[in-house]
Amino acid sequence: MQENIIEIKNLTKKFKDFTAVDDITFDVKKGEIFAFLGPNGAGKTTTIKMLTTLTHPTSGTISINGFDPTKQQEQARASFGIVFQDPSLDDDLTAYENLNLHGMLYGVKIKDRRERIKQLMSFVELWDRKDDFVKHFSGGMKRRLEIARGFLHHPKVLFLDEPTIGLDPQTRNHIWEYLKKMNKEEGTTVFLTTHYMEEADKVSDRIAIIDHGKIIAQGTSEDLKKQTQKNSLEDAFLALTGEEIREEVVKNQAMSGRARAWRR
């Protein structure tokens, strides 16, 4: 029996009259690649924000690496790395400076920091561009740099919120290769969301599907296919969540201004 690195119990997040996350309970095991799937507006990003101390839950408990992100914020924050859905680099700094700043904020000692930055930037094939300003980088390069940054402080868990969105197939493949390799070599648990079912199928050990704020299925990709009697994860996903297009916009209008900004 593997140890759990993340434990979520009865987690709920309400924005005024709208429940974004509704009483979800699940665990992520140490060292696995865990895919958190769901249609737009299902509650994925809100869940990640609660796990990463950016938003407070309305109720329920979370444990990350044994820490409660609502009470032991700093220990919880030191335990994870995150690649956000939107870019979060400083465009006016160079690639190296962005990573160095991250290392300093996370208290990585100078010797380790230098080695680690070189190792990770070479790993994502950006070492020769280290002194370029990030504003000159393409979307794919920024993403790779953010992945390197996410691993910099030796986190126990790396969260990735739709890391391959809007990227070409070459970059997407590379990104999954990096993640699988780091997961294997350093044992970092990977928690990801994506809309590319094929990719989720290929990389993840276990999957949870969330819809309308509730976990509606979890297990390995095989479990989900068996459960729905479908051949691909995409078909299984559609069988579970329905074919209907989600009207996220309507829901957004019902939310307060602040909540709207969260969900973007």
Added chain:
Amino acid sequence: MIAIYTLWVREIKKYFRSKSRIVGSLGQPLLFLVALGFGLGPIFKAAGQGDYIQFLVPGIISMSILFLAIFSGISVIWDRQFGFLKETLVAPVPRWQIMLGRTLGGATVALLQGVIVFLISFLIGFHLQSAGLLALAFVFMFLIALLFTALGTGIASILEDMHGFQLIMNFLVMPIFFLSGALFPLKGLPKVLETIVRFNPLAYGVDGLRGTLGGVAQFGLFNDFCILLVVVVVFISIGSYLFSKIQV
């Protein structure tokens, strides 16, 4: 502590890299110095108030610090929009340290800008009456810078986007500048206006700077210093509270 230093360095680096920003923000104070200094100078003299340039320079230095400081503080909104803010919000560092680092960095930048305006003012005929209080003049400049960077950071922590920026400029920053005694002497003002000026922290900054650069401090240097210091502490405390409450 390393977090404070890290964010301080970031502000300084960004300042020196944006040459156009440095030059651009010198335009306004220069225009004020030249147009008002030479334009109103004769009237000021005729009214028996002495050399207007001598009077005006501390006010314009304060103005350039005020604008740059507020703008540095407001940059939290840019970072929110471009995503970098989140990177600092998930770092395993207390939020007040992040806020303090940013504020110290922004204030240092605003101070540098004030020093540049100070040096330029010699070109248009400003002269230092006593060099003895120069160090104290820089202290006043830094206090003004800190105060308004903290204010800007606090405001930006509540705002979600740049839409409110115009509102802040027109209903907060401009009144703070115009009602500070930067451009005209505070003696003989209508009672209402005088009361407003008394509640304007920049008035004490301008007064302190004027006192240390060779003019007369109307409120007294000691009072100026104490009032500024108290307001700085209050604004930094409120600012870091608001900053720590940011949810993205």
